[in-house]
Amino acid sequence: MEIRANATRQELTRLKGRIRMAQRGHRLLKDKRDQLMREFLSIVHESRQLRQQLEEQLGVAYKSFSLARAVLSPSVLEEALMVPGGAEEIAVSYRHIMNVVVPEMEIAGQGRGHDHVNGSGRTGTPPSYGLATTSSDLDDAIARFQGILPLLVRLSYVERTIHLLADEIEKTRRRVNALEHVLIPELEQAVKSVEMRLEEMERANISRLMRIKEIVRAH
Amino acid sequence: MPKVAVLGQRDAVLGFKASGAVAFPADNPGEARERLSAILEGDYAILLVTEEIAQVLEKDLEPLYDMPKPVVTILPDARKPQGVGMELLRRRVEKAIGADILFKGEE
Numbered sequence: 001m002e003i004r005a006n007a008t009r010q011e012l013t014r015l016k017g018r019i020r021m022a023q024r025g026h027r028l029l030k031d032k033r034d035q036l037m038r039e040f041l042s043i044v045h046e047s048r049q050l051r052q053q054l055e056e057q058l059g060v061a062y063k064s065f066s067l068a069r070a071v072l073s074p075s076v077l078e079e080a081l082m083v084p085g086g087a088e089e090i091a092v093s094y095r096h097i098m099n100v101v102v103p104e105m106e107i108a109g110q111g112r113g114h115d116h117v118n119g120s121g122r123t124g125t126p127p128s129y130g131l132a133t134t135s136s137d138l139d140d141a142i143a144r145f146q147g148i149l150p151l152l153v154r155l156s157y158v159e160r161t162i163h164l165l166a167d168e169i170e171k172t173r174r175r176v177n178a179l180e181h182v183l184i185p186e187l188e189q190a191v192k193s194v195e196m197r198l199e200e201m202e203r204a205n206i207s208r209l210m211r212i213k214e215i216v217r218a219h
Numbered sequence: 220m221p222k223v224a225v226l227g228q229r230d231a232v233l234g235f236k237a238s239g240a241v242a243f244p245a246d247n248p249g250e251a252r253e254r255l256s257a258i259l260e261g262d263y264a265i266l267l268v269t270e271e272i273a274q275v276l277e278k279d280l281e282p283l284y285d286m287p288k289p290v291v292t293i294l295p296d297a298r299k300p301q302g303v304g305m306e307l308l309r310r311r312v313e314k315a316i317g318a319d320i321l322f323k324g325e326e
Contacts, residue, residue: 037315037316040312040315040316044308044312047308048305048308051295051304051305051308054294054295055295058294058295059295061234062231062234065233065234066230069230077233081233081236081237087222087223087239087240087241088222088223088238088239088240089220089221089222090220090221090222090223090264090265091220092221092264092288103287103290105264105265105290107239108220141234141237142234142237142238145234145235145237145238146237146238146239148238149223149235149238149239149240152223152265152267152292152294153223153265155292156265156267156290156292157290159290159292159304159307159308160290162308162311162312163284163311165315166311166312166314166315169315169316170314170315173317
């Protein structure tokens with residue numbers, strides 16, 4: 001879309017002001033994009049490591065869990081796990097990265113059973129099932145799963161941060177490109193055409209004056 | 220306060236149940252969808268989904284990525300991880316940067 005402007009000096013000043021504004025915005029957005037990119041890359045790196053760690057640990061945990069399952073009868077296992085050990089509660093807080101609000105989470109402790117199960121039900125505390133009917137494989141498996149939970153919580157908010165940052169980077173990049181390749185060139189084009197028409201008018205005026213001078217002198 | 224929900228096949232979620240997450244076992248797509256809507260009604264900060272279910276419910280999970288809660292995280296599969304979570308990460312990197320610069324040449 002071409003920018004239409006009247007060929008006046010006032011319009012010219014206005015256009016030049018717009019170019020300055022656009023350039024300033026462009027510079028700022030570019031800085032924002034670069035900074036977002038830096039944050040993004042480091043966090044993607046972290047998330048990859050977390051995921052690899054998770055895959056390893058989860059594999060081990062599943063293995064020991066299936067070991068427990070092989071030893072115990074399904075009904076005993078179901079029964080052991082039926083008693084809710086108190087679900088962990090998650091505390092969510094928020095952080096700003098370049099004006100993007102990203103969540104941060106941590107395990108805040110257990111909702112129920114916090115006071116009943118000997119203080120807390122965190123790793124290493126007495127399980128909420130009978131020890132007589134279950135094997136130590138189950139204890140082992142559950143301890144492993146408990147160890148994984150903090151990792152999962154961390155991975156969850158890191159991945160969400162990646163998602164949010166990716167959105168923001170895309171938006172910022174579009175804006176930078178729109179300014180750089182569309183708005184600024186169009187404004188410059190408009191300034192050029194206004195300047196040319198002003199010069200043209202100036203020349204027309206001069207030649208008119210010269211002609212008038214000639215006529216006056218001839219008298 | 221919000222909690223952690225796990226959605227997946229029965230044998231995959233049992234272990235998490237003991238670790239402090241709320242388990243939602245689902246053995247077929249219909250069941251999984253039902254469980255998902257139950258999870259969305261509850262107060263959960265994190266939703267862990269196994270790869271298998273995540274593939275089945277891909278469309279249902281899509282809108283959740285833009286919602287503040289719950290944060291959806293894909294668990295690697297118990298037996299053979301298929302890299303669904305990694306693939307999602309790769310797609311986001313591609314979206315943000317415009318090119319897949321992180322995972323290039325590694326696979």
